[in-house]
Amino acid sequence: MIEVINLTKRYGPTVAVDNVSFDAKSGEVLGFLGPNGAGKTTTMRILTCYLSADEGTAKVDGYDVFEDSVEVRKRIGYLPESAPLYTDMGVIDYLKFIAQVRDIPKSQRSQRIKDVVDICGLEKMVQKDVGELSKGYRQRLGLAQSLIHDPPILVLDEPTSGLDPNQIIEIRNLIREIGKEKMVIFSTHILSEVSATCSRILIINDGEIVANGTPDELAGRARGEEVVHISIRGSREEIEAKLEELSLVSDFKRVKSDDDACAYQIVSQKGQNTAEELFHFVVQNHWSLTELRQEAISLEDVFLKLTGNESATQPTDV
């Protein structure tokens, strides 16, 4: 359904999307995950023909986003970030306008509008102007306009931002429901959201895809590793030099260091008794061990590791 090949987009000297390739099929819910400014929105804008890429191609249903842009747009329903709407229009007028441009036959328009109003829970708001709606209802109206022509592909840029927890759950259920028959691509930086709704996750960082797989695969990838938190009293340079040499350590990172002790997070392959080995390692070097504990690893760790966001050890969640 969607085929993206070597897409690159630059804004001046900054590369927003760097050589991104992926594909997606009908019946998939694809989650774009990544920190702010990672290139999620830019990728979506290229797919929806709002921006043109500098290099590479993207095909939707076999139609090229540059050459057959109108055909592509017919097949996509798009909700941009923060749901921009005409505030001086009535809710129904707005949906009528979209329905007309979306070429829905006149006889079916009012039925389609009724359908999307039902789906998005906008019944109470139909008499109002868009400008009177709260953030959550605007988001719903934005979703309604993207669904009105029953598109085979739905692209949603942070659809749950600004919603209350109940609404978030509703929208997630809706996405899952729609994703059974259609393709949904949505972006978020809320981790529990992707594991709750997606059949596949793409983690994007600095414009590059750093991971692509099902939530289980990604978590499994993480489970292949062990993380041990260790705190050692000794000279920092010496400890780090010795750690570098240690073959069982695949990666380590200093969490804290002061006069008393240096604390590290040590990543190693699973099944090597890392904690025990590290204990012996400390003893052999005649340092003292002040702390040693095994850490649980989750999707959040995968995300943090891949996106290199070291300061955010406590990712914010819903």
Next chain:
Amino acid sequence: MNNIAAIFKKEFRSYFNSPIAYIFITFFLALSAWFFFRGFFLVGQAVMRGFFTWVPWIFLLFIPAVTMKLWAEEKKIGTVEILMTLPIKDYEVVIGKYLASFCLLGVTILLSLSIPITVAYLGEPDGGTILGGYIGLCLMGGAYLAIGMFASTITENQIVAFILGIVMCFGLLIIGEDIVLFNAPNWIVPIFSYLGLGAHFSSILRGVIDSRDLIYYFSVIGFFLYLSVLMITVQKWR
């Protein structure tokens, strides 16, 4: 056609859903009537020449105010992102928006017919020159609208779009004025006097509708609409 109609309807309603249309119509009618009747009774002749010389200058301030929001506002609040991802061609949006602003102008010009009606009641004006003058107003206003809309595609700030619109319209208006032509190098004079918006207007005002003047106005409108489409397309490559 369907798309152009949808855009037209949305934009035209939006003028009347917001105060813009009412303010525009009221102030235009008040100002033009005041400028006209101020001199009308002094001269004591049933001619509308005064009206037609003033209106291009009133348009200069008012028309960029009508067009400034057409693109700048969409870009500012981000609705352009939904608009330009609808299955609709760039030129259809441009034409739809242009026609909506033109119809607002049309309504205003129609309402200003109270002036010739008054003149006809008080005396016996030359119907031909008045008709010519009104056709000229539509053409001139149409050209201003196209320029103003182009100014709006350049920026996302409405004030900038407004001022740019005035500057561009003013530039095209005065290059045909005598004061510029006297000071311009000789070789450029025929070009300037051809390009000036005002010169063509005054020849229409004489009651002669020459195909050259029509072609001129349609080219200006076409050129700036084309530039607008180009600008919208180019912005996808930002």
